[in-house]
Amino acid sequence: MENPKFLGGVVKASDLATLPLDELPRVAFAGRSNVGKSSLLNALTNSKIARVSGEPGKTREMNFFRFCLTRDPKDVLLLVDLPGYGYAKVARTLRDQWGREITTWLKGDEDLALVVALVDGRHGFLDNDLELVKFLVGAHLPFIIAFTKMDKYKSNNQRKQAEKQLTDLSSSMGVDRFIFVSAFGRDGVRPLENVLKEILKESRAVG
Numbered sequence: 321m322e323n324p325k326f327l328g329g330v331v332k333a334s335d336l337a338t339l340p341l342d343e344l345p346r347v348a349f350a351g352r353s354n355v356g357k358s359s360l361l362n363a364l365t366n367s368k369i370a371r372v373s374g375e376p377g378k379t380r381e382m383n384f385f386r387f388c389l390t391r392d393p394k395d396v397l398l399l400v401d402l403p404g405y406g407y408a409k410v411a412r413t414l415r416d417q418w419g420r421e422i423t424t425w426l427k428g429d430e431d432l433a434l435v436v437a438l439v440d441g442r443h444g445f446l447d448n449d450l451e452l453v454k455f456l457v458g459a460h461l462p463f464i465i466a467f468t469k470m471d472k473y474k475s476n477n478q479r480k481q482a483e484k485q486l487t488d489l490s491s492s493m494g495v496d497r498f499i500f501v502s503a504f505g506r507d508g509v510r511p512l513e514n515v516l517k518e519i520l521k522e523s524r525a526v527g
């Protein structure tokens with residue numbers, strides 16, 4: 321079986337019924353444009369299935385991928401690469417049209433298992449990152465923060481310092497689930513896989 325497999329993309333949440341999504345647990349990648357959503361999805365799936373670009377605004381649709389996480393064919397998830405926001409060229413905020421489509425879908429999908437909220441590790445939480453976190457907390461959606469591009473730090477020491485700052489910052493915001501990732505070095509991919517394995521276990525227990 322093709323793994324991962326692209327199932328299709330939609331611009332409007334109301335068009336989702338046209339895709340063969342089944343009731344698989346959904347894991348959505350959300351965050352500002354250019355933060356590395358598509359790259360992390362590729363690192364996780366060990367593929368180049370999601371399109372990546374140095375120009376913000378590459379992903380224009382909510383793209384759905386079926387992905388089997390382990391050798392067990394029952395360990396199937398739906399990964400969702402979302403369009404980013406935060407640049408004038410694309411949606412500026414979560415309240416713009418695209419942002420509204422995304423939040424409508426996230427709130428309405430009963431099979432949503434996790435939102436991976438990506439934040440650029442070099443910048444920490446910018447205003448629109450905070451807006452995303454507030455939305456996720458307010459809507460009681462399960463999420464984990466992934467601080468991206470951690471390979472950009474010049475030395476191990478600088479990276480350790482940054483990780484400490486980001487950890488403190490997250491705790492001060494009451495956020496206790498976070499990972500540090502690099503799509504290039506594949507750092508953080510294993511911890512993310514472990515989180516997804518837990519999700520699969522839980523979804524099986526629920527039936």
Ligand SMILES: Nc1nc2c(ncn2[C@@H]2O[C@H](COP(=O)(O)OP(=O)(O)OP(=O)(O)O)[C@@H](O)[C@H]2O)c(=O)[nH]1
Nearest residue numbers: 353354355356357358359373374377378379404503
């Ligand atoms: N150094 C470094 N660069 C990265 C990493 N992840 C992504 N990038 C680069 O960042 C740019 C944007 O990556 P994408 O994965 O397309 O970002 P995106 O969040 O999907 O962006 P949109 O689709 O526009 O919302 C590309 O040039 C990537 O190569 C990373 O972990 N480290």
Ligand SMILES: [Mg+2]
Nearest residue numbers: 357358378379
């Ligand atoms: Mg993208």
